[in-house]
Amino acid sequence: MRLLLARKSLWNRRWTALLTLLSLMVSIMLVLGINHVRTQVKDSFNNTLSGTDLIVGARGGSLNLLLYSVFHIGTATHNIRWNTYEELAKHSEVAWLIPIALGDSHKGFRVVATSPDFFAHYAYGQRQTLAFKEGAIFSSVFDVVVGSAVAKKLGYQPGDSLVLAHGLGEVTIAKHRDAPFVVSGILAPTGTPVDNSLYISLAGMQAIHRDWQSGVHIPAVSSHGHHGDHGDHGDHGDHGDHGDHGDHGDHGDHGDHGDEPVGENLHAQSLSAILVGLKSRSATFTVQRQVNQYKAEPLQAIVPGLALAELWQLMRNVELALHAIALLVVATSLLGMMTSLLTAMNERQREFAILRSLGAGPLYLFLLVVMEVMLLSLLASGIAVALLSGGLWVFQPWIMAEWGLHLSANILSGEQWRYLLSVLLAAALLSLWPAFIACRRALHDGLSMRI
Numbered sequence: 001m002r003l004l005l006a007r008k009s010l011w012n013r014r015w016t017a018l019l020t021l022l023s024l025m026v027s028i029m030l031v032l033g034i035n036h037v038r039t040q041v042k043d044s045f046n047n048t049l050s051g052t053d054l055i056v057g058a059r060g061g062s063l064n065l066l067l068y069s070v071f072h073i074g075t076a077t078h079n080i081r082w083n084t085y086e087e088l089a090k091h092s093e094v095a096w097l098i099p100i101a102l103g104d105s106h107k108g109f110r111v112v113a114t115s116p117d118f119f120a121h122y123a124y125g126q127r128q129t130l131a132f133k134e135g136a137i138f139s140s141v142f143d144v145v146v147g148s149a150v151a152k153k154l155g156y157q158p159g160d161s162l163v164l165a166h167g168l169g170e171v172t173i174a175k176h177r178d179a180p181f182v183v184s185g186i187l188a189p190t191g192t193p194v195d196n197s198l199y200i201s202l203a204g205m206q207a208i209h210r211d212w213q214s215g216v217h218i219p220a221v222s223s224h225g226h227h228g229d230h231g232d233h234g235d236h237g238d239h240g241d242h243g244d245h246g247d248h249g250d251h252g253d254h255g256d257h258g259d260e261p262v263g264e265n266l267h268a269q270s271l272s273a274i275l276v277g278l279k280s281r282s283a284t285f286t287v288q289r290q291v292n293q294y295k296a297e298p299l300q301a302i303v304p305g306l307a308l309a310e311l312w313q314l315m316r317n318v319e320l321a322l323h324a325i326a327l328l329v330v331a332t333s334l335l336g337m338m339t340s341l342l343t344a345m346n347e348r349q350r351e352f353a354i355l356r357s358l359g360a361g362p363l364y365l366f367l368l369v370v371m372e373v374m375l376l377s378l379l380a381s382g383i384a385v386a387l388l389s390g391g392l393w394v395f396q397p398w399i400m401a402e403w404g405l406h407l408s409a410n411i412l413s414g415e416q417w418r419y420l421l422s423v424l425l426a427a428a429l430l431s432l433w434p435a436f437i438a439c440r441r442a443l444h445d446g447l448s449m450r451i
Contacts, residue, residue, distance in 0.1 A: 013344060017376060020337045024380035024427075025387075027333040031326040031419055032411055033388055038319060039415075040407045042312065045071070048192040049304050051123040052098075053284050054276040056080070056088065056291055059298035063314075066307040069100055069273035072110040072193050076102065079270035084297060088274065091290075093283040096121045098275035101205050104164050109150050110197045111164055113205035119145075121277055124192050134158050135185030141204045143184035149195035151186045158183050164200075164208065179208040191406035206269050276301070330423055334430050337376065341369065341434035366439040373431035377424050385411050385420075 011017075049070050057065040058078035067073040079101075089097050098121055101113035112118075119130050119137050135158035138145055144164075146156050156162070160183045165175050181200060189195055278284060284303060291301035392399075393409040412420065 016340055016344070020333075020340050021376055021380050021383075023333040023336055024377065025384045027326075027330040028381055028384040028420070028423055029388055030329050031423070032384060032416055034322050034326045035416060035419060036388070036411055037407065038322070044191060044406060045311075046308060047125045049123075049275075050125060050127050051121070051277065052275045052304055053278040053281060054288055054291070054301045055304060055307075056274040056276055056299060056301045057272065059300045062300065062302040062307050063311055065273065065300065065302055066304065066311070068102065069275070070193070070304070072102070072112070072197060076272040078298075079272055080274065080299065081297060082269050082271065084294070084299065085271055085274055087296070088276070088291070091287065093278050093280065093287050094276060095279045096277045098122060099202060099271050100273045100275065101202060101269065102272040104166060104205070104208075106150075106162060106164050106198055107154060109147070110193075111144075112197050112199050113202050114199055115202060118199065122194075122275070124190050124194070128190075130190065130194065131188040133186045133188040135183070138184050138199070138201050138204070141201060141207050142179060142181050143201070143204070144181040145185045145187060145199040146183055147187050147195040147197045147199075148189040150198060151183075156183050156186065158185060164198075202269050330426075334423075334426055337373065337427070338430045338434060341373065341431070342437070345434060345437055362439040366435045369435035370428065370431045373427055373435075374424070377427040381420055381424065 055065060055069050057069060058076060058080060060077050064074055064077070068076055085097065085099055088094060096117055098118045099115055100118075102110065104111040104113075116137055121129075123129050133148060133151075135145075137143075144162065150156065161180050162183065163175050163180050181204065187194060276287070278287060288301040288303065291299050388411045389409045392407050392411070396407060396409065399407055
C-alpha cells in the first residue's frame with residue numbers, strides 16, 4: 001500500500017517529479033559513463049601489447065617512444081640505423097625482434113613497415129597472437145596487410161589496389177602513385193591500434209622512397225643511381241592524406257616490382273623503433289641498461305608496463321578532476337531533489353491530512369516520503385544504466401572504427417556497483433530531512449497517534 005501511495009503521489013506531482021528524475025538520471029549517467037570509459041580505455045591501452053619485454057628507440061622521452069611505436073600517436077624525433085638492429089639481433093638474450101618504420105599513411109590511417117616477424121610474435125591482451133580474417137601476410141615488395149577497421153571503413157578486399165601517401169596528415173598531394181600496393185590480407189579485429197593501421201614490408205618502404213629526398217619526390221635521383229635514404233620518417237608528419245577511394249585503381253607504373261620477393265638489401269633502411277622479446281624476463285633490466293649505454297648511437301630501451309604506469313600517473317590529476325566534476329553534478333541533482341521535496345511539503349499538507357484522518361501515523365508518512373525518493377532514485381538509475389548500455393551497444397562498431405577502442409556494454413562491472421550504490425545511499429540519507437519534517441508536522445496536527 002505504501003508503494004502504491006508513493007507512486008500515486010509522484011504521479012500527482014508528475015512534472016516536478018519528471019524534472020527531478022531527468023536531472024538525477026543525467027548525473028548518474030555522467031558518473032557511470034566517465035568511470036566506465038576511464039577503466040575501459042585503461043584496459044584497452046594495457047591490452048594493446050603483450051609479451052614484448054622492451055621497446056628500443058632513439059633517445060628521448062619514454063612516453064613518446066611508447067605512444068608512437070605502439071599506439072601510433074605522434075612521431076619519432078630520430079630514427080635508428082639498420083646496423084643497430086643487426087647488432088641487437090646478435091645479443092645472446094634476445095629471442096626475437098620486430099623492426100618498425102613509420103612515416104607514411106593512407107586516408108588518415110598509419111602505415112607501418114615491418115618484417116614477417118610482426119605477425120609471428122606481436123601479441124595483445126592475454127598473449128593473443130594476430131590472426132587473418134582473409135588472405136595472408138605480404139609475400140612481395142608491393143603487398144600490404146590491412147587492419148580490420150581500415151578494411152571495414154574503406155571497403156577493402158584482398159586483391160584491391162591502393163596508393164600510400166607521404167607523411168601523416170589528413171590531406172596531402174605527396175603520394176606514391178608510381179608504386180601502388182595490393183592488399184594481400186586483412187587482419188581479424190583485435191580492439192587495438194593494429195585495427196587502424198596498414199602493414200607493408202621494410203623492402204616496400206624502401207622501394208617507394210628511392211626517388212625521395214627530404215620529403216620531395218625527385219625522379220632524377222634513381223637515374224643517377226642514388227637510392228634515397230629513408231631518412232627520418234618521423235619528420236614526415238606535415239604531409240599527410242590521400243584523396244579518395246579512386247586511388248584504388250591507380251596502379252601507376254610498377255614495372256615488375258610487384259613480383260619482387262620481400263628480402264632485398266635493407267642496409268640503407270632506418271627504423272623508428274624495435275620491439276624486443278627476450279629469452280628470459282629476468283634479463284630485462286640488464287639488456288635495458290646495455291641498450292641505454294650503447295655507444296654507436298644514442299638509444300633508449302623502455303619496459304612497456306612501466307611506461308604505461310608512468311602515463312597513468314600523469315593522467316591521474318585529469319581522472320581526479322573528472323571524478324570531482326561528476327560527483328558534484330550528482331550532489332547538485334540530489335540537493336535539487338531534496339529542495340523539491342521540501343518545497344512540496346506545504347503543498348502536500350492536504351494530502352498528509354487526509355492520510356492522517358484515515359489512520360496513517362507519523363512513521364507511515366516518514367516512510368512514504370523516503371519511499372518516494374527511493375522510487376525516483378531507482379528509476380533514474382535503471383534508465384541511466386539502460387541508456388548507457390544501449391548506447392555503447394549501438395555505437396561500439398563506430399567507436400572501434402574511429403578510435404580503435406573496445407568499450408564493453410556491460411556498465412555494471414567492477415567498481416561501478418559501488419558508485420551506483422553510493423548514489424542510492426546518498427539519496428536515502430538526503431530524504432531523511434524532508435521525511436522528518438513530514439513526521440514532525442504529523443505529531444503536531446492534533447490527530448491521534450497511529451503508526
